[in-house]
Amino acid sequence: MKIQDILSENRTISFEFFPPREASGIPAVLGKIESLKSYSPNFISVTYGAGGSTRQFTEELTIRAKTDYNMEVMAHLTCVGHTVKELDEVLVRLESSSIENIIALRGDPPQDQPKFSAAKGGFEHASDLIRYINERYSFGIGAACYPEGHPEAVSFDHDIRYAQLKVNNGAKFLVTQLFYDNDDFFRFVNRARDIGIEVPIIPGVLPVLSSKQIRRFTRLCGASIPVNLEEQLIKYENDDEGARAMGVEYATNQVQDLWDAGVAGIHFYVLNRSYSVSKILDNLNLDTCAP
DSSP states (O other): OOHHHHHHHBOEEEEEEOOOSSGGGHHHHHHHHHHHGGGOOSEEEEOOOGGGTTHHHHHHHHHHHHHTTOOOEEEEEESTTOOHHHHHHHHHHHHHTTOOEEEEEOOOOOTTOSSOOOOTTSOSSHHHHHHHHHHHOOOEEEEEEOTTOOTTOSOHHHHHHHHHHHHHTTOOEEEEEEOSOHHHHHHHHHHHHHTTOOSOEEEEEOOOOOHHHHHHHHHHHTOOOOHHHHHHHHHTTTOHHHHHHHHHHHHHHHHHHHHHTTOSEEEEEOTTOHHHHHHHHHHHOOOOBOO
16 A cells, blocks of 8 residues: 555554674564564665675565565665666566555765765656656655755755655655654644645654664764764763663653654654653554544
8 A cells, every 4th residue: 555545544553674694684673563563664775885785685674674574665765876777677676566655865975975976877856756656557656855954965945845856756745864853843843834835744753772873874864963962971871771761751752742743643753763762652652543
């Protein structure tokens, strides 16, 4: 079922996993996927590694989650490292495996490349990839958006106009980058609606696992850390267990506030660790029926 159709009937809960570096790690990731299946996610997704380095494992996990666990899956597909011919090969394989949904992304460059550079015969922008898929395939297409603006964007307004271009080119829903101040999300949504973006916008939530981890992630994606959260990160600077417990409480409150505001769904960045997300969902007991 296409995610835009699920969103028309329900508010969603979804989980995002990442692939292992080696094939030997696939069973462990599948175990994490299976451990969260009892929470009845509306869909899951599996990311690409930086530069598309783990795309073979991404594809395998995506297909196995669909065929072995009968879960709805949103396949990640990036411009980075792909020619159009290679993209077509991936899309055909996904289509033949009954995958119905794609999130089309530009992707992060490999670590040894400071700036993104399109592959020869490939696409430079996610909006180009979205348009290509929309014109040639029948996938439900999602796209990324950034409540505080993409770190490479010249301005917030420019970035939100780019989100609008993704929608104009065929994206049927948007999933946000992580954020820790819900006001940033609400401000983004209000601005998006003002300029005519009408598709569902799903907030992405990453529970804190450690102070070091959250500082690294926010630095990479350009997200800010609110003062109240920064105070807690300092408190648990050298206590990962305490930071994780604090992260569960913080995310529980964050998600409850978002849910009460009537968001389209919640997309959890699981990081292949099921404990925090399961605790948050146990705390909330969310009803995914349409409000």
